[in-house]
Amino acid sequence: MTIGVILPPDATPASNEYIVNFVVPASFGWSGISMGGQMANSLLFTMWPNGNEIMLGSRWADDYVLPSPYAGPKITLLPPSKINSTHVNAIFRCQNCTAWDGGSLGSGNLDGTAVLAYVASTKTPVADPSDIDSSFTEHDQFAFFGVDLSQSHSSSYSKYIGGGASPTTTPAAPPTSTVPPSTTSGAPGALQTAYGQCGGTGFTGPTACVAGFTCVAVSAPYYSQCQPSH
Numbered sequence: 001m002t003i004g005v006i007l008p009p010d011a012t013p014a015s016n017e018y019i020v021n022f023v024v025p026a027s028f029g030w031s032g033i034s035m036g037g038q039m040a041n042s043l044l045f046t047m048w049p050n051g052n053e054i055m056l057g058s059r060w061a062d063d064y065v066l067p068s069p070y071a072g073p074k075i076t077l078l079p080p081s082k083i084n085s086t087h088v089n090a091i092f093r094c095q096n097c098t099a100w101d102g103g104s105l106g107s108g109n110l111d112g113t114a115v116l117a118y119v120a121s122t123k124t125p126v127a128d129p130s131d132i133d134s135s136f137t138e139h140d141q142f143a144f145f146g147v148d149l150s151q152s153h154s155s156s157y158s159k160y161i162g163g164g165a166s167p168t169t170t171p172a173a174p175p176t177s178t179v180p181p182s183t184t185s186g187a188p189g190a191l192q193t194a195y196g197q198c199g200g201t202g203f204t205g206p207t208a209c210v211a212g213f214t215c216v217a218v219s220a221p222y223y224s225q226c227q228p229s230h
C-alpha cells in the first residue's frame with residue numbers, strides 16, 4: 001500500500017484542498033484512509049474496485065461503527081487513476097477537505113506533522129461494490145503514519161490536478177456531490193467532453209462521452225464524470 005499527499009502552495013487564507021495518491025492491491029476487499037489518524041471524528045476515505053471502476057467515497061463516524069457517507073468533501077478522481085491486474089491506484093483531488101466535524105488535517109497546522117492512518121479489509125469485499133454507499137464489515141488491518149505537511153506543498157499542484165497537463169489545458173474542475181446540481185444543458189445528442197460531468201442527480205447535460213471516454217459514476221448518485229475508457 002502506498003499513500004501520498006500533495007498540498008497546494010502555502011497561501012493566506014490557506015487552501016482547503018489537497019491531492020491524495022492511494023495505491024492498494026487489487027485483491028483487497030476495501031481499503032481506507034483516515035485523515036485525522038483515528039476512526040472517530042475523522043474524515044475517512046473508502047476505496048474499492050467495481051470492475052474497472054474505482055469507487056471512492058468520503059465517510060465519517062463518531063464511534064467504531066460502519067461510517068456513514070459524509071457530504072462536504074468534493075472528490076474528483078484525476079486522470080492517471082487506474083486499475084490493473086495487481087493494483088488499484090486512485091489519484092484524487094479533495095476540496096473542502098482540510099477540516100471536518102471534530103477535527104482537521106494536522107490539527108489545523110498545514111506546516112506541521114499530521115498523523116494519518118490506513119485501514120484495509122484484505123479479504124472481505126463490500127456488500128455491493130457498485131454502490132458508493134455500500135455497507136461493509138470491519139477492516140482486518142490498520143496502521144498509523146506521519147506526514148510532514150511542511151514538505152508536502154508543491155508549486156506544481158495545479159499541474160497535478162490536470163494529471164500532468166499544463167494548467168492552461170486543465171479540464172475545468174467538475175462539480176461534485178455537494179455542489180448544487182449543474183444547470184449545464186446540452187443539445188440532444190451532444191457529447192460530454194473529457195472529464196466533464198455526464199450524469200448525476202439533477203444533471204441535464206449530455207450523458208454520452210466523446211470517443212475514448214466512458215461515463216463513470218464517481219460519486220453515485222450525485223455525480224458522474226467522463227473518464228478514459230479502459
Ligand code: HEM
Pocket residue numbers: 031032033034037038039040044045046059064065066067117118119136137138139142
Ligand atoms: C463496518 C465498518 C467499521 C467497523 C465496524 C470498525 C471498527 C473499528 C474498531 C472496533 C476499531 C478498534 C480496533 C482496535 O483498537 O483493535 C477500529 C479502529 C480504527 N478504524 Fe475502524 N471500523 C470500520 C470502518 C473503518 C473505516 C472505513 C475507516 C477509515 C477509512 C476506519 C478507520 C479506523 C482507524 C484509523 C482505526 C484505528 C484508530 C482508532 O482506534 O481510532 N474504520 N475500527
